[in-house]
Amino acid sequence: xxxxxxxxxxFQTLEQQKETATLGMWxxxxxxxxxxxxxxxxxTINRSAFSTAFGIGSNTLDITLGAGNTVVLIMxxxxxxxxxxxxxxGKKKLVSIxxxxxxxxxxxxxxxxxxxxxxxxxxxxxxxxxxxMKYHPAHPMAxxxxxxxALEKKEVDEAFAVDPDINFHGQLYFSLYFGMTGLHALHMIxxxxxxxxxxxxxxxxxxxxxxNTPVEIVGLYWHFVDIVWIYLFPxxxxxxxxx
Amino acid sequence: MSEHxxxxxxxxxxxxxxxxxxxxxxxxxxxxxxxxxxxxxxxxATIKATLVVLYFMHARYSPGRTQLVIVCSIFWLAIMLxxxxxxxxxxxxxxxxxxxxxxxxx
Amino acid sequence: MSNxxxxxxxxxxxxxxxxxxxxxxxxSWLLTTDHKRxxxxxxxxxxxxxFIGGVLATMIRIHLLTPGGALVTPETYNKLFTMHGVAMIxxxxxxxxxxxxxxxxxxxMIGAKDLAFPKIxxxxxxxxLIGGGFVLYSFSTGGLDTGWTFYTPLSSVYSNSAVTPxxxxxxxxxxxxxxxxxxxxxxxxxxxxxxxxxxxxxLFAWAHYATSLVMILGTPVVAITxxxxxxxxxxxxxxxxxxxxxxxxxxxxxxxxxxxxxxYIMILPAMGVVSEIIPTFARKPIFGYSFIAGSSIAxxxxxxxxxxxxxxxxGESTYAALTFSxxxxxxxxxxxVKVFNWTSTLYKGSISWDPPMVxxxxxxxxxxxxxxxxxxxxxxxLDIHIHDTYFVVAHFxxxxxxxxxxxxxxxxxxxxxxxxxxxxxxxxxQFAAIILFVGFNLTFFPQFILGYLGMPRRYHTxxxxxxxxxxxxxxxxxxxxxxxxxxMSYLIWSMRxxxxxxxxxxxATGLEWKTDSPPLTENFHVTPEVTWEPYDFQNxxxxxxxxxxxxxxxxxxxx
Numbered sequence: 046x047x048x049x050x051x052x053x054x055x056f057q058t059l060e061q062q063k064e065t066a067t068l069g070m071w072x073x074x075x076x077x078x079x080x081x082x083x084x085x086x087x088x089t090i091n092r093s094a095f096s097t098a099f100g101i102g103s104n105t106l107d108i109t110l111g112a113g114n115t116v117v118l119i120m121x122x123x124x125x126x127x128x129x130x131x132x133x134x135g136k137k138k139l140v141s142i143x144x145x146x147x148x149x150x151x152x153x154x155x156x157x158x159x160x161x162x163x164x165x166x167x168x169x170x171x172x173x174x175x176x177x178m179k180y181h182p183a184h185p186m187a188x189x190x191x192x193x194x195a196l197e198k199k200e201v202d203e204a205f206a207v208d209p210d211i212n213f214h215g216q217l218y219f220s221l222y223f224g225m226t227g228l229h230a231l232h233m234i235x236x237x238x239x240x241x242x243x244x245x246x247x248x249x250x251x252x253x254x255x256x257n258t259p260v261e262i263v264g265l266y267w268h269f270v271d272i273v274w275i276y277l278f279p280x281x282x283x284x285x286x287x288x
Numbered sequence: 289m290s291e292h293x294x295x296x297x298x299x300x301x302x303x304x305x306x307x308x309x310x311x312x313x314x315x316x317x318x319x320x321x322x323x324x325x326x327x328x329x330x331x332x333a334t335i336k337a338t339l340v341v342l343y344f345m346h347a348r349y350s351p352g353r354t355q356l357v358i359v360c361s362i363f364w365l366a367i368m369l370x371x372x373x374x375x376x377x378x379x380x381x382x383x384x385x386x387x388x389x390x391x392x393x394x
Numbered sequence: 395m396s397n398x399x400x401x402x403x404x405x406x407x408x409x410x411x412x413x414x415x416x417x418x419x420x421x422s423w424l425l426t427t428d429h430k431r432x433x434x435x436x437x438x439x440x441x442x443x444x445f446i447g448g449v450l451a452t453m454i455r456i457h458l459l460t461p462g463g464a465l466v467t468p469e470t471y472n473k474l475f476t477m478h479g480v481a482m483i484x485x486x487x488x489x490x491x492x493x494x495x496x497x498x499x500x501x502x503m504i505g506a507k508d509l510a511f512p513k514i515x516x517x518x519x520x521x522x523l524i525g526g527g528f529v530l531y532s533f534s535t536g537g538l539d540t541g542w543t544f545y546t547p548l549s550s551v552y553s554n555s556a557v558t559p560x561x562x563x564x565x566x567x568x569x570x571x572x573x574x575x576x577x578x579x580x581x582x583x584x585x586x587x588x589x590x591x592x593x594x595x596x597l598f599a600w601a602h603y604a605t606s607l608v609m610i611l612g613t614p615v616v617a618i619t620x621x622x623x624x625x626x627x628x629x630x631x632x633x634x635x636x637x638x639x640x641x642x643x644x645x646x647x648x649x650x651x652x653x654x655x656x657x658y659i660m661i662l663p664a665m666g667v668v669s670e671i672i673p674t675f676a677r678k679p680i681f682g683y684s685f686i687a688g689s690s691i692a693x694x695x696x697x698x699x700x701x702x703x704x705x706x707x708x709g710e711s712t713y714a715a716l717t718f719s720x721x722x723x724x725x726x727x728x729x730x731v732k733v734f735n736w737t738s739t740l741y742k743g744s745i746s747w748d749p750p751m752v753x754x755x756x757x758x759x760x761x762x763x764x765x766x767x768x769x770x771x772x773x774x775x776l777d778i779h780i781h782d783t784y785f786v787v788a789h790f791x792x793x794x795x796x797x798x799x800x801x802x803x804x805x806x807x808x809x810x811x812x813x814x815x816x817x818x819x820x821x822x823x824q825f826a827a828i829i830l831f832v833g834f835n836l837t838f839f840p841q842f843i844l845g846y847l848g849m850p851r852r853y854h855t856x857x858x859x860x861x862x863x864x865x866x867x868x869x870x871x872x873x874x875x876x877x878x879x880x881x882m883s884y885l886i887w888s889m890r891x892x893x894x895x896x897x898x899x900x901x902a903t904g905l906e907w908k909t910d911s912p913p914l915t916e917n918f919h920v921t922p923e924v925t926w927e928p929y930d931f932q933n934x935x936x937x938x939x940x941x942x943x944x945x946x947x948x949x950x951x952x953x
Contacts, residue, residue: 054507055506055507055508055512055585057921061584061585064351064584065510065511065580065584065585067350067354068353068354068357068579068580068583068584069510069511069576069577069580071354071357071358072357072576072579072580072610073576074361075357075360075361075364075610075611076572076576076610076611076613076614077614078361078362078364078365079361079364079365079368079611079612079614079615080614080615080617080618081618082365082368082369082614082615082618083368083614083615083618083619083622083648083651084618084622085369086368086369086372086644086647086648087622087633087644087648089369089373090372090373090376090641090644091633091639091640091641093376094639094641095639108314112310112314115310116307116310119303119306119307119310120303122303122306122340122344123299123300123302123303123344125344126294126299126343126344127296127299130293130294130295130296130299133291133293134293172629172630172631172632173629173630174630210639213632213638213639214639216631216632216638217631217632217633217638217639217640220625220631220632220633221633224622224625264344264345265345268340268341268344268345269345271340271344272337272340272341275333275336275337275340276330276333276337278310278313278333279313279317279329279330279332279333280329280330282317283313283314283317283329286317286318287317287318287319287320287321287325288320353583360611361611364611364698367698367699368615368651371699371701371702371714371717371718372644372647372648372651374711374713374714374717375643375647375702375710375711375714376711377711378711378712378713378714379709379710379711380711
């Protein structure tokens with residue numbers, strides 16, 4: 046497959062090449078919609094069967110970190126969109142700056158996610174033999190707010206009264222929590238890899254108003270990952286906050 | 289196909305709306321709207337997602353073919369969710385799942 | 395033959411995709427981005443899986459010669475039918491026609507130099523190999539005994555066989571299928587030659603467009619489902635395990651959301667093949683072009699609305715079961731449209747009995763039986779009686795072997811001259827087609843009766859009164875095996891010794907026949923411009939057919 050400049054040999058024009066690449070990415074995103082869709086369906090069925098367990102599980106998540114991460118991710122979408130715009134209008138320097146900003150925000154998101162995972166690990170909320178919803182209220186950690194913890198203990202006790210098998214059903218919530226956020230994080234990691242590839246390209250000054258397809262289609266991917274999180278946030282963090 | 293360049297102003301407005309939506313969804317979660325909490329949460333999420341698709345992903349300015357692709361993905365997702373949930377919703381309600389009895393096979 | 399208009403001494407073109415060298419030797423194949431070479435890589439690898447699946451099938455049939463089971467232990471029997479299903483469905487049937495003929499022909503048929511994403515095309519072959527490697531690892535280290543459906547909690551908790559690597563392998567292989575489908579859809583949208591409008595596309599391309607829709611919309615769902623089942627097994631999670639509060643029926647919903655439409659991944663391309671063969675050998679434009687094209691899309695769409703007819707006896711809601719039963723009948727409409735149009739094309743055509751035509755006619759017959767018995771199974775009440783019996787086994791083998799494999803072998807005969815530039819012996823291949831047809835019917839028709847009489851599927855024993863029909867079925871299977879081995883041998887023979895075919899031996903109307911056989915790496919010497927309607931034999935002087943003329947001398951001469 047020979048290539049002349051940016052045009053691969055099996056295409057007639059750059060325009061055709063761009064159309065093809067964009068359509069390809071959109072169709073790939075369709076497969077992603079269905080891929081996550083299966084997971085969302087599993088979530089829906091389980092949540093409607095075990096609403097108490099899902100509510101209590103959701104309340105153990107840190108809403109500040111969750112909401113903060115939502116803001117971070119939406120900001121990264123903005124910088125990504127700006128990177129595309131910079132490439133379209135030919136501001137080569139800005140392309141690099143916005144791509145690096147996107148990369149930075151994406152990394153922050155992943156860092157926060159890691160902190161959250163660590164917390165769940167410390168609280169014995171990883172599905173498996175050691176899983177115990179009562180563990181954390183009974184074993185305060187150094188930086189815990191004891192008042193909040195007492196509230197959590199009350200909630201957990203109430204939940205046990207409603208659903209004595211909550212340690213099984215809570216595991217379903219946390220399996221889905223780790224499954225969904227883990228798969229999302231995996232997509233973020235792939236996105237970070239793609240961004241690094243774009244940044245090397247932009248340092249070489251490859252993206253111009255005539256040829257910016259890579260920036261544009263990675264942008265599509267990045268925004269899609271953002272959309273998944275837009276749904277994950279309320280579904281995982283905000284199930285039962287009003288109690 | 290001359291490509292449409294979305295101006296940064298539009299991006300900023302969309303970004304602000306998304307932030308507003310995030311704030312709104314957190315606020316709504318702490319109010320008791322009974323069974324409508326989930327509806328409101330998903331409603332706001334869908335509005336946010338639509339904004340991202342239309343403006344950040346340029347779907348509004350894309351050829352009809354791209355828009356058809358998007359509609360198809362939503363349609364097929366709807367098929368999967370609707371027909372499966374139709375089964376669960378129409379099952380007799382007095383059947384409960386058996387009590388847990390754990391076997392591990394390693 | 396004296397009246398042959400073809401040049402008597404045809405020669406292979408000097409330069410074509412098979413002898414082109416870029417890089418050296420084996421590297422030029424393993425790193426190729428030429429869709430035609432990738433198609434041949436697929437041809438070799440799906441054949442390997444076909445043989446693995448075939449050997450397992452043979453063992454099943456030998457075992458069932460006697461009521462007590464003649465060959466293996468019950469546990470091994472479970473593994474035999476599971477591995478047969480997994481190898482045949484995921485690694486032969488689903489990639490067979492799309493990845494071999496779709497890959498080879500779609501760019502040729504639409505006048506493009508290659509698929510839209512040649513590197514991704516090669517990548518998807520490697521993904522297929524990696525997935526296949528995992529599955530073969532599973533087969534050889536403990537086998538697999540869950541049935542190809544991987545129902546939980548058997549697969550996720552109780553099975554002692556090597557489920558995890560198999561699930562990983564099928565998960566990985568799914569991406570190969572997704573990328574192939576993605577490539578086809580984008581190619582058909584953006585790579586068509588000037589003048590190749592949507593309604594001038596060959597019906598083969600329409601069929602592959604529909605197939606690709608199923609691939610990209612269904613495969614991700616089975617991928618996530620198997621991923622969840624695999625995670626459940628590895629980490630003792632509970633999504634589908636009732637003991638932990640999960641729901642096994644949810645697994646079945648998700649699984650069949652893909653796996654029912656997957657049947658159309660297998661049959662739609664075969665329908666595409668038949669739609670090419672029939673007009674060529676009836677020397678007539680296809681009857682109702684737009685209906686055949688539209689019915690392909692309709693099958694792909696309606697195919698997504700029927701999945702829970704696999705679950706009538708699982709405890710799904712009666713209302714849902716009724717709805718799915720009704721919707722399942724709808725699939726019969728576009729399928730019948732196709733059969734009607736094929737037979738109408740044959741009506742008053744100048745039919746010649748070249749080997750591809752014999753396969754195509756066989757396909758129509760077997761597909762009709764398979765399709766109509768599908769209606770029995772879609773019927774809620776009757777399904778309770780014949781569910782999980784050999785009736786089901788016979789039904790889906792009529793569709794998948796009688797339909798898909800017959801189409802595959804027919805396509806192999808139709809495009810072999812294009813792929814290799816050479817012809818195979820005519821009478822022998824007609825004989826092989828008949829052997830295949832007879833062997834197939836003898837194998838699977840008795841299974842309809844067995845199933846109706848109540849012999850359950852997936853059991854390693856059966857009551858003695860079923861022995862006669864089982865022996866018949868096994869006898870048929872040995873004839874069927876001959877029907878596969880014969881083409882295998884003469885096609886390989888023909889690669890070296892076959893008569894040179896020339897660009898358009900049949901002759902057929904498609905764009906792929908306007909270039910050399912075998913084609914150049916870039917497919918066409920100059921980008922073609924399409925000015926004719928599809929399957930129009932009347933206005934194509936380049937085919938060498940006088941208007942209204944009787945069929946020409948057969949391509950093979952009188953060998």
